Structures are given as structure tokens and as C-alpha cells.
Amino acid sequence: QKEVEQNSGPLSVPEGAIASLNCTYSDRGSQSFFWYRQYSGKSPELIMSIYSNGDKEDGRFTAQLNKASQYVSLLIRDSQPSDSATYLCAVNPNRDDKIIFGKGTRLHILP
Amino acid sequence: SQTIHQWPATLVQPVGSPLSLECTVEGTSNPNLYWYRQAAGRGLQLLFYSVGIGQISSEVPQNLSASRPQDRQFILSSKKLLLSDSGFYLCAWTGGPYGYTFGSGTRLTVV
Numbered sequence: 001q002k003e004v005e006q007n008s009g010p011l012s013v014p015e016g017a018i019a020s021l022n023c024t025y026s027d028r029g030s031q032s033f034f035w036y037r038q039y040s041g042k043s044p045e046l047i048m049s050i051y052s053n054g055d056k057e058d059g060r061f062t063a064q065l066n067k068a069s070q071y072v073s074l075l076i077r078d079s080q081p082s083d084s085a086t087y088l089c090a091v092n093p094n095r096d097d098k099i100i101f102g103k104g105t106r107l108h109i110l111p
Numbered sequence: 112s113q114t115i116h117q118w119p120a121t122l123v124q125p126v127g128s129p130l131s132l133e134c135t136v137e138g139t140s141n142p143n144l145y146w147y148r149q150a151a152g153r154g155l156q157l158l159f160y161s162v163g164i165g166q167i168s169s170e171v172p173q174n175l176s177a178s179r180p181q182d183r184q185f186i187l188s189s190k191k192l193l194l195s196d197s198g199f200y201l202c203a204w205t206g207g208p209y210g211y212t213f214g215s216g217t218r219l220t221v222v
Contacts (some may be wrong), residue, residue, distance in 0.1 A: 043201055043213040044155075060114040088155070090210065099211060100197035 002093050006102035014110050019076040021105050023089030026070070032064055032092035035074045035083045038104065044088055044107045046073060079109045113138035117202045117214030124221055130175075130189040132217050134202030137183065142204040144185040145211065146177055149199040162186060197221045 003026040013019040021035075032051055036044035048063040050056045050072070056063045062075040072091075076083055086104040093100065117134045124130060136142050145156040157170045159177035167177050174193060178186045185202060197220050203211035 007166070033139075041218075043216045046210040048211065072213050097158070098160065101155040 002091075002100055004089055004100050004102035006087075006089050006105045007053075008103060009106040010108050011105055012108045012110055013079050013111055014046075015079055015081060016077055019079045019083065019086050019107055019109070020106065021074040021076075023072045023074075024070055025072070025089075025091045025093075027091070027093040028067075028070060030067075030070075030091045030093045032091075032099075033063070033072045034099065035061075035072075036088040036090060036101075038088060039085045047056040062078060076107075081109045081111050083107060084109045092111050113204075113206075113212065115202060115214045117217060119217055120215065121171055121218045122220070123193050124219065127191045130187070130192055130196070130219070132187040132200055132202075132219075133186045133219055134187075135183055135215055136204045139204070139206055142181060142183065142206055144179065145203040145205075146187045146192055147201040147203060147213075148183065149201065151198070155189055155201070159187070192221045194221050 005024045035048040038044040048061055050063040050065045053065050053067050060077045064073045072089055081087050086106050088103040088104045090099045114137045143162050145160045147155045148158055150156050159167055161167050161179045163203055164179055164182055175189050200217045200219055202214040205211050
């Protein structure tokens with residue numbers, strides 16, 4: 001069974017520090033990888049996508065992909081209280097568009 | 112630009128009553144459409160997905176059903192709700208092997 005694993009947290013990070021969120025996936029042939037942010041009571045919002053090994057930066061966010069280790073991470077630099085949310089890792093194992101979601105990591109930025 | 116609409120935002124229904132949740136997408140054609148449920152403290156569970164009008168695939172057998180009467184309309188239904196049907200229902204769409212865009216969700220409480 002194809003799985004996406006995340007530490008449920010909560011992960012507490014001081015304001016201004018770097019938050020590091022990690023995710024592993026089981027299907028070695030996975031093609032596409034996504035990070036979603038979900039505020040309490042709201043729907044998930046796509047914040048990063050990554051398709052090839054290495055780093056992808058967008059503002060304060062950096063997604064890292066290592067297909068050999070089947071590992072995806074999200075770094076948030078200069079963490080702000082508004083970054084406090086649940087972060088969902090999602091993987092598309094093939095090209096049929098059915099994404100598998102992890103259960104999410106709760107991130108709490110301490111003011 | 113593409114937008115996704117989902118309603119109602121909240122719903123309180125008695126056990127045994129019917130259910131109809133609607134989702135529409137604007138600004139695109141032939142989207143892949145998805146219904147997810149997120150129970151309290153749990154991950155996203157894929158319920159149904161559709162790649163075209165009248166084409167519905169069910170991921171989890173249960174007392175829910177889905178229909179796609181028009182290209183950009185996706186409906187989730189039940190004839191008789193159970194207490195276990197309570198949750199946060201999310202509609203999503205994608206136009207290719209990219210991340211999903213979610214609607215704002217419906218918070219369903221079955222009492």
C-alpha cells in the first residue's frame with residue numbers, strides 16, 4: 001500500500017528560527033511532491049510543489065527532494081506566528097493524478 | 112483564472128436524513144474532480160474522484176455516492192446519514208499532474 005508518513009507533532013519553533021518539516025513516502029516511482037498548509041478549520045492550500053531532486057525555493061519556503069532516500073522536506077525560514085498551521089505532505093505516485101496525503105505535522109511558532 | 116466553489120459552509124443534519132453537497136469549478140474545462148473527507152484529528156480520506164461527466168470512481172465503500180452531471184459540477188450525496196459521516200468535506204480539482212486546488216469545505220455534523 002502506498003503511504004506518506006509525517007511526524008504528527010506538534011513541532012514548536014521560536015519566532016524567527018527555521019522550521020524543518022519532514023516526510024517519507026513508500027512508492028519509489030513517485031513523480032510529484034507537494035506541501036500544503038492548512039489552518040485550523042480551513043481547507044488545505046498548496047504552498048510548494050517539487051518534481052526533481054534538489055532544492056526549490058519560493059520566498060521563505062524551501063522544498064527539498066531526495067528520491068533515492070524517498071524523502072521530502074519543507075524548510076520555513078524566519079518563522080512567523082502566521083506560519084502556525086498543519087502542514088500536509090502529498091505525493092503523486094504516478095501520473096494518474098491521485099495524490100496521497102500524509103496526516104500532517106502541526107507547527108506552532110512561539111512568539 | 113480558475114476558481115472552485117463549494118457549499119454550504121456548515122451543515123447540521125439529523126441521523127437518517129439525506130445529504131447533498133455541491134461543488135463547481137470555473138475557468139477550466141474537463142477537470143479531474145475529487146471529494147475528500149477529513150474527520151477530526153485524522154488525515155484526508157479520498158472518497159470519490161471523477162475524470163469526466165458520468166465517470167465516478169469510489170475509493171471507500173460506504174453510504175455515500177457521487178455524481179457528475181456536468182463537466183464542472185460534482186455532487187456528493189447520501190440517502191441516510193450516519194453519525195460516522197460527520198466531518199469536513201472537501202472538493203478539489205486538478206487539470207493535470209499538478210497539485211490539487213481545494214474548495215473552502217463543508218463542515219458536516221450529524222446529530
